[in-house]
Amino acid sequence: MRDVQPVLIGGGKPLFPASGRRVPLRLVESRRFGNGVELLRYRRASEAAT
Numbered sequence: 320m321r322d323v324q325p326v327l328i329g330g331g332k333p334l335f336p337a338s339g340r341r342v343p344l345r346l347v348e349s350r351r352f353g354n355g356v357e358l359l360r361y362r363r364a365s366e367a368a369t
Contacts (some may be wrong), residue, residue: 343364344361344362344364345363345364347361347362348360362365365369
């Protein structure tokens with residue numbers, strides 16, 4: 320079992336407006352580094368792939 324600690328990196332405009340509702344996300348990238356850290360990158364499920 321893994322414990323995922325989400326981190327949002329960046330500043331400026333919020334990515335998602337404060338609506339109080341859940342936003343469906345789709346995993347678009349997963350990368351494991353040598354030190355055991357994993358990068359999980361998500362995109363809104365409704366957005367087209369780029």
